[in-house]
Every structure is written in C-alpha cells, then in structure tokens.
Amino acid sequence: MPTELPASALYSHPSLGRLWKKVHLSCSPFLHRSELQRLYCLPSARIRKHFGRQSYSLIALGCADGTKESLLLKKLPRPTSLLALDTNLSLARRAARRLPAFQKSAHRADLTSSLSLQFLSTRLSPHPTLITLFGVLPNLNPLPLLRSIRRLMKKDDLLLFSANLAPGQSSHTGALSILPQYDNRPTRKWLEAAILRYRPKLPQGHLEFGVFPDPKQKTLARIEARWISPRKIHTVFSSRRPTSSQVEAWIRSTHMRKLARYLDPLGEEGLWLVQPSSHPASFSRDPNSPKR
Numbered sequence: 156m157p158t159e160l161p162a163s164a165l166y167s168h169p170s171l172g173r174l175w176k177k178v179h180l181s182c183s184p185f186l187h188r189s190e191l192q193r194l195y196c197l198p199s200a201r202i203r204k205h206f207g208r209q210s211y212s213l214i215a216l217g218c219a220d221g222t223k224e225s226l227l228l229k230k231l232p233r234p235t236s237l238l239a240l241d242t243n244l245s246l247a248r249r250a251a252r253r254l255p256a257f258q259k260s261a262h263r264a265d266l267t268s269s270l271s272l273q274f275l276s277t278r279l280s281p282h283p284t285l286i287t288l289f290g291v292l293p294n295l296n297p298l299p300l301l302r303s304i305r306r307l308m309k310k311d312d313l314l315l316f317s318a319n320l321a322p323g324q325s326s327h328t329g330a331l332s333i334l335p336q337y338d339n340r341p342t343r344k345w346l347e348a349a350i351l352r353y354r355p356k357l358p359q360g361h362l363e364f365g366v367f368p369d370p371k372q373k374t375l376a377r378i379e380a381r382w383i384s385p386r387k388i389h390t391v392f393s394s395r396r397p398t399s400s401q402v403e404a405w406i407r408s409t410h411m412r413k414l415a416r417y418l419d420p421l422g423e424e425g426l427w428l429v430q431p432s433s434h435p436a437s438f439s440r441d442p443n444s445p446k447r
C-alpha cells in the first residue's frame with residue numbers, strides 16, 4: 156500500500172498556493188466552461204428561501220481565494236460574518252478581502268485535525284450559518300470530514316458542497332476519461348515543487364498518474380499521482396471521483412438531508428445543498444463497507 160502525503164502538503168506554503176492557482180487557471184474546467192461557473196450561482200435562490208429575512212453567517216472551508224463563493228454571494232444578501240478557512244493562510248486572506256460580509260476573518264486551518272475543528276466550534280455564530288466546502292472533498296477523506304462538519308451544524312444551518320464527479324455510471328471508467336485534466340505539465344510542476352518541500356525528504360523518483368480504488372471505499376475511483384522510487388511508492392495527490400449516487404450515500408450516512416442538487420450538464424461536477432436530518436450522535440458506518 157503506498158504511503159500518502161497529506162493534502163495540506165500540496166497547498167500550505169504560499170509558493171505552492173501560487174502554483175496550484177496556475178494549475179487551476181490553465182487546467183480546471185471551471186475556468187473554461189461557463190456552465191460550471193453558472194452552477195455556483197444557482198443555489199442562491201434556495202438558500203434565500205431557507206434563511207428568509209434572517210441574518211446569516213458564512214463559513215468558507217478550504218476556500219482558497221474565494222472565487223466560487225463570490226459567484227454564490229452575488230445573489231445572496233451580505234452575510235453578517237465571514238470566516239474564511241484554508242490550510243493556506245494567504246489564500247484565505249484573499250478570500251476574506253474579496254467576499255462581502257459585515258465582519259470578516261481569515262484563519263489557517265487543517266480540516267483533518269480535531270484541534271482545528273475545535274477552534275472552529277468556538278467561532279460559530281448564533282445566527283443561522285451557511286457552510287461552503289468547494290473542491291475539498293476530492294482531496295480529503297469524505298466521510299470523516301462530512302461527519303465533523305455535521306457535528307458543528309445547528310438545526311437551521313446549511314452546508315453547500317461540491318464534488319468532482321466521474322462522468323457516466325462507473326466511477327472508474329468515468330475517472331479514466333478525465334485523467335488528462337491531471338496528467339499535464341502545470342500539474343506535474345506543482346506536485347514536484349510540493350515533493351521537493353516535503354519533509355522527511357522523499358527519495359529520487361518520478362511521477363505517474365492513474366486511477367485506483369479509494370483505499371477506504373473500494374467502489375470509489377481516485378485519480379492519483381504517485382511518486383515512484385526504487386523502494387517505495389508515495390501517493391502524492393489524489394482526487395476522488397464519485398458518482399452522484401455515491402455522494403448521496405455519503406449524505407445519508409452522515410445524517411444529513413439533501414435539499415437540492417445542481418449538476419454540471421457534462422456530469423463532471425455537482426453541488427449539493429444539505430441540512431442536518433437528525434441527531435449526530437448515532438452516525439452509521441461507511442455506506443460502502445461490507446455489512447456485518
């Protein structure tokens with residue numbers, strides 16, 4: 156089994172944040188397809204209906220520079236407060252500058268760390284809260300992250316998250332068809348820079364891209380960049396590519412309820428608006444793990 160680098164190792168240094176942004180500008184379908192940009196404007200009507208005239212707060216998790224949140228907020232009232240959180244503090248600060256809110260703050264956070272999540276729980280506002288999570292579920296283990304977010308949510312809070320989908324019915328075949336979005340020069344340059352910075356130092360090697368089953372959920376395909384060296388293989392980058400029905404199984408298993416779903420016409424990306432459905436104390440196990 157390859158050793159995995161934490162996703163934060165690819166983003167947390169300012170220079171890596173800049174290289175990631177270059178990859179995003181040149182390779183991300185989001186920048187090149189207007190349907191994908193429109194997708195992030197669509198949920199505002201349903202969110203307005205949910206909050207009515209109440210004030211609300213916004214927590215933008217893994218927000219980078221807040222590009223997608225700014226599309227969403229175009230048709231929403233200005234939030235009372237904004238908390239922009241990312242492993243890359245300079246990107247989170249850019250998001251806080253860009254996004255409208257009456258009070259703003261930006262923080263470095265590691266969404267896989269219970270300490271960061273505890274910090275977040277101390278910063279929650281009494282207002283109903285909209286939590287956004289765009290482009291993060293592909294990189295982090297989805298069920299623990301969704302469970303942690305669910306635990307933070309009050310009854311009337313909303314979570315709007317995106318998932319990068321595998322087009323078609325099969326997670327594996329769909330992921331193979333979009334591999335060229337990852338196996339390209341700008342992405343290699345970004346990942347090689349992250350490998351050079353990583354400690355303990357990785358041995359000499361080379362990058363190979365492929366599609367593999369997610370170690371935690373075998374039916375879920377992950378696009379991976381692996382660093383191959385003579386004695387060891389490291390998974391440097393991974394992007395999970397679920398089907399829509401796999402995403403909806405995650406929602407149910409983390410005790411949330413789908414309010415709306417917005418799908419890219421090509422089936423490569425989707426947004427889900429969800430709210431808590433029941434008490435979080437009794438979370439079920441991974442929906443795709445074998446039944447006992």
Ligand SMILES: C[S@@+](CC[C@H](N)C(=O)[O-])C[C@H]1O[C@@H](n2cnc3c(N)ncnc32)[C@H](O)[C@@H]1O
Nearest residue numbers: 162163166217218219241242264265266289290
């Ligand atoms: C693929 S980018 C998506 C950025 C942006 N939300 C978007 O959709 O364009 C993943 C983001 O998650 C952040 N990130 C990765 N691992 C993280 C972690 N463990 N904790 C907090 N943020 C993390 C990265 O810094 C980066 O901004």
